[in-house]
Amino acid sequence: MRVNRAMCRLLGVPADALVGAVQDAFGDSGDNAIEREYQQDLLAGRSDAVQYERRYRPKDGHTVWALVSATLLPANHEPQHFLIQVNDVTERKRAEEELAHLAHHDALTGVANRAMLSEQVERELAVARRRGSRLAVVFIDLDYFKHINDTYGHETGDVVLKELASRLAHSVRAIDIVGRLGGDEFVVVLSEVSDARDVIALTDKLRRECGRPLHVNGHEVRLAVSMGVSLFPDDAQDFRTLLRFADSALYQAKGEGRNNVQFYRPELTARMEMRVRLGAGLRTALERGELEMFYQPIVTLADGRPAAAEALLRWHHPELGLLLPDLFLPMLEESSMGEEIGAWTILESCRQAALWNADGGPGLRMGVNVTPAQFKSGRLVPVVEAALRATGLDAGRLCVEITEQSQLADTEQTRATLAALKTLGVLVAIDDFGTGYSSLGYISRLKPDELKVDKSLVTDVDTDAERAGLVVAALAMARSLRLLVVAEGVETEAEQAFLLAHGCDMAQGFLHARPIPAPQFEQWLVAAGRPKGAGGAPAH
């Protein structure tokens, strides 16, 4: 064998070290075998010339990719000789590999992207089918990631996503797969799980790892994830369906208050279909006149007189009948119509309040619910301002109700929006108080005008000592902050008497009336305005 100087340079050794040794000492064993097959083709006359790519592994450990062209030299004498031309194509190969990596991996986090994920999972599914083993698809979504982006900026958001990917990758076993679908959505596929208990142990570990606070640019970012799980072969046979089912379970986990794991159940498919159906219907609900505001009275406890109304959205669905917001609010938040419908509810409630308060009316305040999305959109203040201008309602008669949820984070933007509403003269109420995590400090910073104590604390307050203690504490806190308190969900005289005795200002609930359409509300007003003994306020 003879080699030229270029080949010696390529492998980093003198010619005599190469003779007789190229294939065995410097070659990749798999490639060597393939090369021998090509050479057999030439020797057997099956080809005149062959070309293939192979690797050499010089002694310094790096890999050289070569494009090899080989022919047999004219056979004048035995043994026969090959003429082998070797082109170093390492750079081209590296670029190709980089492109392939980019095509298969998520650019931000480096884990598998959607395409690679489905490729890998299909392979794992084939193995699981052959072996009859079980596999879990875990859909993971960060809780309130928008809030992290909004509070700390997009770059910090990116660091959080990278860290999350790395935590996932380090928490799973070598046989598992981690991928990112986009945004804050990740998928982990757990192979060879024996049963749901196995999956719970693994997902609990993932949740613990992902939930550790993260320190970025001097901030401590608190993290939590929700997860939805579907199982092969129990729930579905193919990856697409498994992913869809895991997504339904994730939706359930978000609905259960986040930071938890839910397994897919068949009834979730029906719920998912309903969600899609409602989401589609919402797009045309407004223009078709299917939406209506109902009003529930709020009375002053001291004298039983009407003080306010809470406006509540209702949807007359053409097939499903009258729907309460609990059923369609999540879809409304996701829908492109969310903002438009939100603005309409404010305008409609202001219009009604202006009408009821015209000509020396009863001086009713109108409570209007705003969703967290509406609140955070940055457009709430102009929408309220426009509604007041269009309807002529006195700003002091409008009360914006914001639910006490962790979405209503204690941020600069929250405080600025509340301050802007106050500048307009609009009142602000913290709704569903007692269901969230508000501390006294938090409430005092938000400076609302009113607290609405949630029904869950009010029900049986006269007999349940624990609830009574909480309500009394809430009333004391409200007094110290000079806030008005409305008790929600008051259903019995005994509850109402307890509330009155402990200094609660107002009550709302079935004891007085259910939410009713405007014409019925007017009848209620007339009846409630009558002196006691002349009929009183009917309970609807």
Ligand SMILES: Nc1nc2c(ncn2[C@@H]2O[C@H](COP(=O)(O)OP(=O)(O)OP(=O)(O)O)[C@@H](O)[C@H]2O)c(=O)[nH]1
């Ligand atoms: N920093 C960063 N943000 C992203 C990226 N891709 C999507 N997002 C943001 O991720 C957020 C996705 O939020 P969602 O999952 O819909 O909502 P969430 O706030 O996490 O609320 P829940 O999931 O309901 O708990 C949006 O605000 C997107 O703008 C990205 O590559 N980097």
